[in-house]
Amino acid sequence: MDSFSTLFPCPPSTSSPSPFSFLSMVNNSSHHDFQTHKPSDFLGLMSGTTATAASMEVPASDITNVDSLQAKGLLGSDDGEVKSCGKKKGEKKIRKPRYAFQTRSQVDILDDGYRWRKYGQKAVKNNRFPRSYYRCTHQGCNVKKQVQRLSKDEGIVVTTYEGMHSHQIEKSTDNFEHILSQMQVYASF
DNA sequence: CGAGTTTGACCAGCGC
DNA sequence: GCGCTGGTCAAACTCG
Numbered sequence: 001m002d003s004f005s006t007l008f009p010c011p012p013s014t015s016s017p018s019p020f021s022f023l024s025m026v027n028n029s030s031h032h033d034f035q036t037h038k039p040s041d042f043l044g045l046m047s048g049t050t051a052t053a054a055s056m057e058v059p060a061s062d063i064t065n066v067d068s069l070q071a072k073g074l075l076g077s078d079d080g081e082v083k084s085c086g087k088k089k090g091e092k093k094i095r096k097p098r099y100a101f102q103t104r105s106q107v108d109i110l111d112d113g114y115r116w117r118k119y120g121q122k123a124v125k126n127n128r129f130p131r132s133y134y135r136c137t138h139q140g141c142n143v144k145k146q147v148q149r150l151s152k153d154e155g156i157v158v159t160t161y162e163g164m165h166s167h168q169i170e171k172s173t174d175n176f177e178h179i180l181s182q183m184q185v186y187a188s189f
Numbered sequence: 190c191g192a193g194t195t196t197g198a199c200c201a202g203c204g205c
Numbered sequence: 206g207c208g209c210t211g212g213t214c215a216a217a218c219t220c221g
Contacts, residue, residue: 118194120213133212137192146212194219203210 100160102150114138114165116145127151141166 116134124131129149136143143163150156 115193117192119215121195122211122213125210131211190221192220195217197214197216199214200212201210202212203208205207205209 098160098162100158102156102158104155105157114143124148129154136165138165138167 115137117137118132118134120133121130122133127148128151131146131148134145134147141163143161143165145162146158146160148158148160150158
């Protein structure tokens with residue numbers, strides 16, 4: 001893997017249709033990402049996830065792989081013209097912007113209300129925990145996410161979303177909504 | 190039986 | 206060019 005950005009695009013208490021709709025919002029090509037690449041810039045609080053309290057925080061040492069392209073200008077190459085990770089042969093290499101969240105949790109999978117199907121798992125260099133790859137199972141929805149636990153701090157799970165959901169949330173996530181409502185985000189620009 | 194998971198193989202990009 | 210690595214595919218498998 002080469003990159004991800006860490007951000008929180010907007011407070012979760014808006015009129016969004018679903019707790020995670022901000023994941024979609026941020027994907028509007030405008031890229032209003034509240035991206036940060038320093039741990040101290042980003043600090044959110046969550047509590048009461050499915051398993052334990054979770055807190056968002058970004059240990060710099062493990063998040064250094066901030067996308068160079070994004071680092072150079074907050075998702076500078078706006079048109080999604082991101083290299084690597086192309087599709088199959090011949091097709092243009094277009095990658096959607098990705099958004100990574102770090103959560104402190106005992107469980108790898110955050111219940112964000114969408115249904116995901118795992119399609120791969122890979123051992124990652126310099127990390128004793130494997131990375132899992134998930135795709136949204138909703139028909140026509142092409143959202144992917146990667147879940148990886150940090151080897152330096154196995155209490156931290158990094159979830160990277162790619163793409164935007166083209167549908168409503170699929171199951172009740174009052175729980176998660178509650179969590180989001182308690183989030184605090186500190187971002188500098 | 191359908192939906193989801195596991196896992197090895199495959200492919201493409203990148204650095205040397 | 207070659208090897209390494211990340212990302213995806215797909216067949217086999219598990220589970221409800």
